[in-house]
Amino acid sequence: MVRGRGIRLAQTLTIALLLMLLIPSGLALARGVHVLAAGSALTSAANSVAEVDPFTGTGAQPGSPSGYAGGDTFPGADVPFGLVQWSPDTVSYAPGGYxxxxxxxKGFSLxxxxxxxxxxxxxxPFIPYVGTVKESPAANPSRYIATFSHAHETASPGYYQVALDNKVNVELTVTQHSGLGRFTYPQGQTATLLLNVSGSANGTHDAQVKIGHDSISGWALSGGFCGAKNTYKLYFWTQFSQPFATTGTWHDKALQPGNLNAExxxxxxxxVQQLSTLLKQRTSLPPSATQLHPATIASGPGSGAYVTFDTRASSTITAHVGVSFVSVANARDNVEQEAGHNNFARAQKQAQQAWLQRLNSIRIKGGLATQRSTFYTALYHVFLQPNIFSDVNGQYIGFDGNIHTVExxxxxxxxxxxxxxxxxxIQLLALLAPKETSDIVKSMLNDYRQSGQLPKWSLAxxxxxxxxxxxxxxxxxxxxAFGARNFDTQAALDAMVKQATQPNNVRPGQNYLxxxxxxxxxxxxxxxxxxGPAATSLEYNTADFAISAFARQLGEHASAQKFLARAQNWKKLFNPATHFLEPRNLEGAFxxxxxxxxxxxxxxxxGAQYSWMVPFNLRGLFNALGGNDKVVKxxxxxxxxLxxxxxxxxxxxxxxxxFETPWEYDYAGAPYKAQKVVRDVANTLYTPGPxxxxxxxxxxxxxSWYVFAALGMFPETPGTADLALASPLFPEITIYRQGGQVIQIYALQASARTPYxxxxxxxxELSHKPWLPASFIEKGGTLNFTLSDTPDRSWGSDPADAPPSAF
Known part of the structure; x- marks a missing residue:
């Protein structure tokens, strides 16, 4: 659990040296027995959750480029892949809301x-307020914001808490499709809660709210991601722990006490609209923090509801809220099936247990407290998305606008x-959660059947x-390739091939290819x-190679060969006069x-960055660049x-x-340089905290990049399970897969300063290869590293040991 900017980690355990006395170190290494030095810390099954800092990435990293300096994360309550992420939203703009x-x-949105x-x-957004609502929040939103101090704020996986300066204590936890909020008001004062149903991050085309005896329901119609024309409709239903004392709604500037409906x-x-337009393609970013984080509130149109509670018997109000993209009835059913019989403490414990199950799929020993926190926070973030979109009853709204039901x-x-x-x-998710990742792919195929195209950057x-x-x-x-295989592979390949060969909106310019x-x-x-036509060309090359790799694994050799050949079109962008990949015009001129x-x-x-982006044929690229010596320089x-x-x-x-470029040293005969660069990045660009x-x-x-870097490996070649190597950050790492396979990584000398x-x-068996074959991921296995703070320039340098490239 994290309070403010400080990190309160679980106490660590000391590992004895008894095994070192009983087993010679060389024999221990040879047999895969790893011995930790005294004073090392064990990340137990109980404390991996305590290592997570949900505030990581909610601010900006000093020195990072303008417009890219923040992680844009959020600190609120969530569960792995959850439909609900109940989290605070600040007045200042941030894509994650906080x-x-x-x-x-300005509120706690769902x-x-x-x-x-x-x-x-x-x-x-839910807005706890102390006092009587006397003015429409649409006319004067500043009246209803709440200030707070990070010293009075706490977050851990599945739980968020803040004591607002208005003396309301807010606690949030969630289940897969619903959430529980606990709002404790000061005694003797008017306890008010507002629901700003039109207050979505990108505004709303329309919104509706209906107040019942002790419940509030409605919907919001929003969209407009990055300036796009997408839309979605989210329904909600909330039941409170006591009936309302008074009710009211607002619509634009009109406040309507006693009213039960608004739209x-x-x-x-x-x-925010102006900034979203700039962010759409990042072609012109404003330089200052003020411009990058403008106020997200403004007077104007809008609607919502407000209610008050009689707190004489109890000053704590509990809200059970469900959401659905199908209907209010489904949102209510999500609450009643998941949260209706839960008290707050039980739901919070269940959320923590869900996180323990996921985070404990990788167990680490040793390392610094900051390294362990960075690692488990990164793994936590990996499991947040994609999100479950179907309701408890299996229904979901499809890309065709119709209601469908999953198996x-x-x-x-x-x-x-x-x-x-x-x-x-996606490789890390397939490695650790193949069942869920298989459903993620099935969902993509459902989207294809409903819309005629596979998702590109889809929302809802x-x-x-x-x-x-x-x-x-x-x-x-x-x-x-990484083990998520419970889907219709032939249907997937057919969709991939069709999308890559026939005109469609996902691949504009297919005729030029x-x-x-x-x-x-x-x-x-x-x-x-x-x-970005040059970048898009390279992305299509990578996609074509992935089709080839997938087809090859399925035994579809004709398709495999066809798309492997087409993937080599990156060569059309190579300018031998400059030794860069460059844009070209219709006449072929650079x-x-x-x-x-x-x-x-x-x-x-x-161009300097994209000229390395041929991850499936680095040998071919390096030959074009003049060979390994020139490539390394x-x-x-x-x-x-960095x-x-x-x-x-x-x-x-x-x-x-x-992301892929540090590992390219492995292909150029200089793995020790990959080890150094990867460790430098992990040491300097990733830390706990905002x-x-x-x-x-x-x-x-x-x-996910950090998780793989800490493991000492990376899925360099899209569509395959080959792994380029750096070196592990922790002395001992154990990966538990759902199928029962276990991957064990030992590196007695591992530390921030010993990457080599x-x-x-x-x-x-002794290995000089700076890569692992796909069989290692499929079957599991053991790696024993000997590391040092000085480079071994010969290890992995033989051209015969280089990772494979697809010519």
Whole structure:
């Protein structure tokens, strides 16, 4: 549990040296027996939850590029993959709803995205207020904000608490489809609760609220993610622990005491609308924190309800709230099935147990307290999204606008940050939660059947077309490769092939790929937020390789060969005169004067950063660049800055296009440099606390990079389970898979300052290869590392030991 900015971690246990006395260290290493030094800490099954700091990423990391400096996370109550994330929203803008430097809360809303970079959801804010409502909150929203101090704020997985300056103590916990709120008011004063049903993060097209005897229900119609035209409708139903003393509603400027119904939408504040437009493609970001975090409240249209309670018998009011994207009746059923018979303490305990089950899928020993907190916080963030979208009864609203029902024992999922999560998050989810990840893929196939296309960057039950590429291909192939296989693989391959070969809105410019092999800078694309043609070309190449890898695993050799060949179109962007991948026009010309630091033609990056993005054929890329020696020197220059932003010709490890690049040293005969860079990134760009993330968490993708870095491995090649190696951060790591496989990683000397591999045993056999085959993930196994603070330049340097590339 975390209170304010301080981290209160569970007390650690001391490990005895008895085994070191009984077993010679060399023999222990050879047989896979790892002995921890005295004073090491054991992360027990009980305290992995205590290691998590939900405030991590809610502020900005000093020195990070403007517009990318915050993790955009939220600290509120949630459970793994939960439909409800009940969390505070500050007055100052933040895509996750909560900006740590602000001490003003405008409400506690029921839905959030973790680190999306643009605002979304933030639906149905609850506003506890002390006093009588005398003015419409739409006319004067500032009247109803509450200030607070971080010293009086607490968060842990599944629980959030804050004592507001108005003397109301707020506690929140959740189940999978519902939440429980406990509001304790000061004695002897008017206890009021407002529900701003039109107060979604991007405003609402319309909203409705209805007050009952002791319940409030309604819906909000919102959307507009990153300036897109998507919409969704969220229903809610809330029952309170006592009847209302008084009731009322508001609509625009009109306050209506005693009224029971209201309807009307509200736009987002003008400052937020302007910023959302800028964030849509990140082409022109304002430089100051004030411009990046404007006020999200403004007087204008809007509607909501307010009620008061008689607190003479009890000053604590409990709310059981359910949400649904289908109906108010389903929202009520979600409450009655999950939370209706729960008291707050029982629900909180169940949420904690759900988190224990997930977090304990990886057990670590040793390391510093800050490292353990960073690790388990990252793993916590990985499990937040995608979200369960179906209700307790299995119903969900489809991409076709109709109500569908999933098979018993399964769930429909939503919210796919495709451009982000295909790189390492989906692999980690498949590794640790193959059952749920299989349902995630099934959900994507359901979306395809209902809409004719696989999700790209979808929110709820609609496509936003935010970002570029065709990320569903590496998502599905990566999930399958890492063990999530309970879905219709033939239907998946058919959908992937069709989407990659016929005109559609997910892959604009397919005609240019067929004719030219790349997307020209002066082409006509027609729709769907298309931009960054050079970056998009490379994304299509990666997607094509993923189709090839998936088809090969299914024995579909013709498709495998076809898309493997097409994936090599990255060569069409290679300029032999400059040795960079560059944008090209319709006539095939490269820019007359090329600046690798320019973002022109790229997406959230530049030519220097994207010139490494051929993760499936690095051998081919390195040959084109002049061989390993030249590649290593160029990588050395590239990594002189680790998080330079999109306008500098250096690494940008706060954002996805550079995530794969540190591991490329493994392919160039210099694994020791990969080990150093990965450890430097883990040491400097990831920490506990509000400034603990160097960039948007992007629905868990950034956090998943850290988890893999701490394990000492990374899924470099999309669509396969091959793993490029760095070195583990902790002396002992055990991964428990749902199928019973166990992966054990031992590294006695592991620390922040000892990244270099001097020896590796793979299942007891000496290995000089800086990578692991897919069989290791499938079957499990044991790794024994000998690490040092000085590099071993020879280990893994033999070209024959390099990881495979797909020519």
């Amino acid at each position: 900006w740590y430097p602000d001490n003003r809360i 839905t959030h995205l973790n680190g999306a970079g643009c605002p979304a959801y933030g639906d149905i 009307g939408g509200s736009p987002a504040s003008p400052a 018993p024992g399964h769930a429909q999922y939503a919210n796919y940050s495709g451009w982000d999560i295909y790189r390492s998050e 039950n609609s496509e936003t077309y935010v970002m570029v590429g065709d990320p569903a291909d590496p998502i599905i192939a990566g999930a399958y 067929d004719e030219l092999g790349y997307l020209p800078t002066d082409g006509h694309y027609g729709c769907c937020s298309f931009y 820019p007359a004067s090329y600046d690798p630091a320019s973002p022109q033609g790229w997406v959230e990056g530049n 160029r990588l050395d220059t590239f990594f002189t800055r 998080n330079a932003g999109p306008n500098q010709p250096y690494a940008f490890l706060g954002n996805e296009p550079t 400034g603990g993330l160097a960039g948007n968490d992007d629905l868990g993708e950034t956090s 591999i001097h020896n590796l045993l793979l299942n007891g």
